[in-house]
Amino acid sequence: WKNVLFTMYEKSKTFVVEAGKVIIAISIVLWVLASYGPGDxxxxxENKYAQPPVGLSSSHIETLIASEKLENSYIGIMGRFIEPAIKPLGYDWKIGIALITSFAAREAFVGTMATIYSVDGGDEDTTTIRERMRNSKDPVSGLPVYTFATGISLMLFYAFAMQCMSTVAIVYRETKGWKWPVIQLVYMTLMAYIASLIAYQLLK
Structure with a gap:
């Protein structure tokens, strides 16, 4: 048992020291991109909501502010920037933002979408998100953004894409370099893109 415990300690220490540095660095970058925006x-x-709209609770106003700040943050700008590339997959810029933030962890997708759609915390979050996403329309075509084809496309994307910075960090630690993490990230993202593209174009 002594050897087992020592091995566990060494492996854990190595992960925290080596992979942990990469995870923290990526987390900080994502946080900065989501928390700051250009100009004023x-x-x-903040000035827009200095005089609270009548009939809205303080928590709802805070959620609206968070939503607008996310849209105007650097990560929001990135979401709009990549929209032409992800449009063939059935995604809009809002999904683009969620794709970027979910690189930290896939679970971040839901939280990001809740923020974008200005959903308050509470027991009815899931229902509210579903309703708002169902009512979301493409500003150009007027068609629903979230369809069966979009759902299948998203599931396939997350099935193949390496949307996990912990995995990147572990591969970096094991290979002692960035070559294979980058190769893995690129080819899995391309595979996810192609699979999602084919699925959406066939099902739309």
Missing amino acids: RFEQI
């Missing part, structure tokens, strides 16, 4: 956009949003 955030200040304008």
